[in-house]
Amino acid sequence: MKRRDLVWQVGGAQGEGIESAGALFLQIMHEEGYYVASHRHFMSLIKGGHTHYQVRVGSEPLLTPGDQVDILVAFDQASIDHDAGRLHAGSLVLANAAKKPELPEGSPARLVPVDFLALAKQAGGAIMANTVALGATGALLGWGEEALDEYFASRFGRKGEEVVEQNRQAYRLGWEAVHRLGVEPLAMPEKPAPGRRVLLQGDEAMGWGALEAGSRLFFAYPITPASEILQWLAKWLPQVGGAVVQAEDEVAAVNYAVGASLAGQRAWTATSGPGLSLMQEGISIAAMTETPLVIVDAQRGGPATGLPTRPEQSDLNEILYGSHGDQPRIVLSPATTADAFWAIQAAFNAAEKYQCPVIVASDLNLALDVRNVDLEELRRLPIERGLLDLEPGAYAPHTYPRFQLTESGVSPRVLPGVPGKTTTVVGDEHTVEGHITEDAEPRVAQMTKRLRKMEAAAADPELMGEALWTSGPEEAELVLVGFAGTYGPIEEARRALEEEGVRARHVHLRVLRPFPAEALAAELRGKRVLVVEQNAGGQLAGELRRQLGGGDFRSCLKFDGNPFTTAEVLASAREVLGR
Amino acid sequence: MSVIETRKVTLNDYRAETPTWCPGCGDFGVLRGLQRALVDLQIEPHRVLVVSGIGCSGKLSSYIGTYGFHGLHGRTLPVAQAAKLANPELTVLAVGGDGDGYGIGVGHLVHAIRRNVDITYVVMNNDVYGLTVGQTAPTTPLGRVTRSAPYGSSDNPLSPLGLALGLGASFVAQGFSGHIDHLATILRAAIQHRGFSLVNVFSPCVTFNEEYGYDYLRQRLVDIDADAAYSRLDRMAALRKLAETGGLVEGILFEDPERVPYDQLLPQYKPEVVAGAPRPLSEEERRAVLEGFSLTGR
Ligand SMILES: Cc1ncc(C[n+]2csc(CCOP(=O)(O)OP(=O)(O)O)c2C)c(N)n1
Ligand code: SF4
Numbered sequence: 001m002k003r004r005d006l007v008w009q010v011g012g013a014q015g016e017g018i019e020s021a022g023a024l025f026l027q028i029m030h031e032e033g034y035y036v037a038s039h040r041h042f043m044s045l046i047k048g049g050h051t052h053y054q055v056r057v058g059s060e061p062l063l064t065p066g067d068q069v070d071i072l073v074a075f076d077q078a079s080i081d082h083d084a085g086r087l088h089a090g091s092l093v094l095a096n097a098a099k100k101p102e103l104p105e106g107s108p109a110r111l112v113p114v115d116f117l118a119l120a121k122q123a124g125g126a127i128m129a130n131t132v133a134l135g136a137t138g139a140l141l142g143w144g145e146e147a148l149d150e151y152f153a154s155r156f157g158r159k160g161e162e163v164v165e166q167n168r169q170a171y172r173l174g175w176e177a178v179h180r181l182g183v184e185p186l187a188m189p190e191k192p193a194p195g196r197r198v199l200l201q202g203d204e205a206m207g208w209g210a211l212e213a214g215s216r217l218f219f220a221y222p223i224t225p226a227s228e229i230l231q232w233l234a235k236w237l238p239q240v241g242g243a244v245v246q247a248e249d250e251v252a253a254v255n256y257a258v259g260a261s262l263a264g265q266r267a268w269t270a271t272s273g274p275g276l277s278l279m280q281e282g283i284s285i286a287a288m289t290e291t292p293l294v295i296v297d298a299q300r301g302g303p304a305t306g307l308p309t310r311p312e313q314s315d316l317n318e319i320l321y322g323s324h325g326d327q328p329r330i331v332l333s334p335a336t337t338a339d340a341f342w343a344i345q346a347a348f349n350a351a352e353k354y355q356c357p358v359i360v361a362s363d364l365n366l367a368l369d370v371r372n373v374d375l376e377e378l379r380r381l382p383i384e385r386g387l388l389d390l391e392p393g394a395y396a397p398h399t400y401p402r403f404q405l406t407e408s409g410v411s412p413r414v415l416p417g418v419p420g421k422t423t424t425v426v427g428d429e430h431t432v433e434g435h436i437t438e439d440a441e442p443r444v445a446q447m448t449k450r451l452r453k454m455e456a457a458a459a460d461p462e463l464m465g466e467a468l469w470t471s472g473p474e475e476a477e478l479v480l481v482g483f484a485g486t487y488g489p490i491e492e493a494r495r496a497l498e499e500e501g502v503r504a505r506h507v508h509l510r511v512l513r514p515f516p517a518e519a520l521a522a523e524l525r526g527k528r529v530l531v532v533e534q535n536a537g538g539q540l541a542g543e544l545r546r547q548l549g550g551g552d553f554r555s556c557l558k559f560d561g562n563p564f565t566t567a568e569v570l571a572s573a574r575e576v577l578g579r
Numbered sequence: 580m581s582v583i584e585t586r587k588v589t590l591n592d593y594r595a596e597t598p599t600w601c602p603g604c605g606d607f608g609v610l611r612g613l614q615r616a617l618v619d620l621q622i623e624p625h626r627v628l629v630v631s632g633i634g635c636s637g638k639l640s641s642y643i644g645t646y647g648f649h650g651l652h653g654r655t656l657p658v659a660q661a662a663k664l665a666n667p668e669l670t671v672l673a674v675g676g677d678g679d680g681y682g683i684g685v686g687h688l689v690h691a692i693r694r695n696v697d698i699t700y701v702v703m704n705n706d707v708y709g710l711t712v713g714q715t716a717p718t719t720p721l722g723r724v725t726r727s728a729p730y731g732s733s734d735n736p737l738s739p740l741g742l743a744l745g746l747g748a749s750f751v752a753q754g755f756s757g758h759i760d761h762l763a764t765i766l767r768a769a770i771q772h773r774g775f776s777l778v779n780v781f782s783p784c785v786t787f788n789e790e791y792g793y794d795y796l797r798q799r800l801v802d803i804d805a806d807a808a809y810s811r812l813d814r815m816a817a818l819r820k821l822a823e824t825g826g827l828v829e830g831i832l833f834e835d836p837e838r839v840p841y842d843q844l845l846p847q848y849k850p851e852v853v854a855g856a857p858r859p860l861s862e863e864e865r866r867a868v869l870e871g872f873s874l875t876g877r
Contacts (some may be wrong), residue, residue: 196876214857241852243845248690252657259661266857397644398595416628416646424647
């Protein structure tokens with residue numbers, strides 16, 4: 001039987017090496033030339049608790065890590081129980097024989113018991129239980145007894161020949177244990193045409209995109225799921241002459257970014273919900289002083305409000321409306337890993353062009369899920385700095401019209417160091433020259449000027465041309481609407497509907513401020529609409545109603561701490577369609 | 580190459596708006612002291628960035644004629660440190676009140692001292708919150724009656740210099756608005772110091788804090804710069820002096836010329852790269868980044 005994809009998953013207690021086992025399988029499949037997509041499920045603790053790593057291997061680019069599991073490697077009973085519902089008639093469960101594993105009653109799957117630990121010890125150490133599991137997997141997928149020999153040499157070569165040999169042995173022992181049981185191997189998916197593909201997280205794509213955008217300073221305070229940006233840049237920024245500063249808190253981080261930006265850097269910060277709450281005052285000062293600022297918010301269920309390490313999209317209202325005062329604010333939201341590379345560059349360009357804060361709305365799945373991306377999918381944008389006025393002048397101190405009233409709302413910006421244009425940028429309301437004022441006329445003039453930027457941005461084809469990703473027929477019975485990391489399950493559900501003969505369309509929002517009201521209204525007019533989002537309050541649906549002046553939208557919501565599956569979106573769509 | 584015009588920098592170059600402080604406010608003296616220090620050092624105003632907080636003191640950035648940023652209450656230090664990292668050619672000063680620096684912003688002070696970025700922090704200390712009209716400040720003495728403590732303050736006052744010395748600050752000094760010449764000398768040394776400098780300046784609030792005025796300070800301040808026996812290289816001596824005088828000293832208490840400034844500790848940080856116009860990765864850099872990922876079809 002030919003397969004298009006296969007889902008492998010390893011589960012166990014946190015701290016048991018589950019993550020490294022998953023990452024290993026993922027990397028091997030990627031380097032073998034397959035398309036891969038993965039998801040790591042983890043808890044807000046370091047040791048104990050259930051964790052699993054899911055890897056989908058395919059012949060075509062993959063939109064999600066997959067709903068069902070074909071091979072489940074379970075280090076404990078909890079891993080079987082946790083995901084029993086995702087097993088099907090062809091599924092194989094490689095389980096730790098020493099723990100007397102059992103499938104739940106009526107499970108269609110087949111149990112393949114292997115004593116990972118005993119075999120690992122036989123090979124030279126308990127630490128190689130991972131490798132035994134990999135060997136057992138190899139036997140279930142029809143790989144040879146020596147399939148990974150070379151791989152172990154390259155991976156463990158530095159640790160010496162003994163480690164390499166022990167891992168080879170561990171693989172072989174796992175392989176033989178399954179082989180002896182005489183289980184019919186599952187077919188591997190067909191290999192796609194070879195191509196240049198890079199294994200990447202959304203967070204890494206943003207880090208890399210920022211380097212391409214010319215950013216050389218990054219300031220942040222660690223928080224899942226944004227920390228990977230900090231960690232990736234901590235390694236790479238020094239290599240290109242830049243620096244990472246781990247701030248004392250988020251309040252500092254955002255103000256660092258503002259200070260560096262004031263001095264001319266394309267500086268930025270990244271955080272998640274509670275961190276964004278702390279940054280809101282800094283966002284206001286950037287908007288008021290017209291200092292470019294880029295913030296990535298990787299949403300999740302945060303401490304204080306949810307399940308801290310689990311996917312959620314519940315910061316949307318905060319991203320769109322947080323902070324005091326009226327202010328221009330641009331919000332971008334990438335849909336895929338490759339799109340994250342675009343979004344961060346577009347954010348720097350927009351921040352400088354409109355001299356205002358730009359928030360990139362990401363989420364846990366987008367930020368952390370690893371997949372491979374064709375290199376040509378990573379789009380590089382030209383660097384656009386907007387209205388910078390760096391010619392020396394002959395202005396008396398503090399007479400330079402930094403906040404000149406312009407039609408676009410954007411005034412020429414000077415940077416400290418330019419002779420004859422000294423200016424003080426004040427956060428309180430100010431005149432054209434930046435002097436504090438409490439008079440009504442300059443207040444109104446400056447406020448309307450700042451807000452006018454949003455009109456200019458709304459008319460910017462470079463920005464608004466990117467606002468929507470659409471797929472499916474225009475004449476559709478149903479439109480599925482989403483933003484950020486739910487792109488995959490929504491798009492897969494739409495394709496499934498199409499295969500069933502249902503005319504369904506998918507509209508994914510990639511620019512949320514300025515809100516693409518006209519384009520979206522045109523898409524939704526006269527159609528049944530299902531808004532798919534990962535929160536309890538229906539924040540995106542609420543935003544659509546607010547922006548479009550009402551609308552009869554149905555919601556598909558999820559906030560149980562797990563990512564959307566395609567089947568869930570599909571079920572919700574069928575319900576709306578009355579099928 | 581054309582002839583470089585060298586024009587002497589004068590006090591006139593450092594004049595901007597007319598201050599709106601109450602007549603007699605100590606902040607006038609701080610402004611004058613800073614202008615004088617910068618002129619003495621012959622630094623042109625466009626090469627200076629003054630970052631200020633919110634408070635009466637925070638308005639100084641509008642009055643000094645340099646580049647300035649008047650941002651948020653308590654957030655001067657992050658802004659100032661980052662601006663210096665982004666453009667190391669700038670002389671960066673952070674200025675604000677004691678509420679700004681030792682109340683809402685004290686966390687940033689602690690970490691700025693740890694990092695030792697080459698900036699100068701001038702705190703206009705009036706023992707009270709001026710702009711919000713007279714509440715207790717972190718430096719207000721125990722028992723003092725203020726608008727927010729009608730029965731007397733119940734919080735022990737903070738010793739900013741003790742805090743800084745204890746944390747290992749590399750330059751710690753104290754000045755007085757009533758002694759502008761001396762203050763200018765202190766500020767000059769602070770600006771020249773390579774690393775983070777804290778200068779606490781007694782800057783009386785004539786409107787909300789009469790007890791702690793010019794006369795009070797003039798009578799009590801002990802000038803350590805005039806004391807030939809005092810060594811500013813000795814942190815323990817500085818702490819002793821603070822204890823002896825109850826904090827009422829004037830001058831440079833401590834300087835550690837050896838402590839490495841932050842930029843020199845940052846691995847491979849290149850000022851010319853960071854201060855230059857943004858550019859994409861070079862082909863070589865991009866190749867290195869790509870090699871760092873797992874890549875197929877090399
Ligand atoms: C986040 C925030 N909280 C409170 C305030 C109100 N506020 C403005 S100035 C100030 C205190 C000023 O005292 P200080 O820093 O000592 O400066 P001074 O006016 O005495 O020079 C306060 C509490 C504010 N601007 N922002
Ligand atoms: S209230 Fe006090 S601190 Fe404020 S300007 Fe008047 S004297 Fe100065």
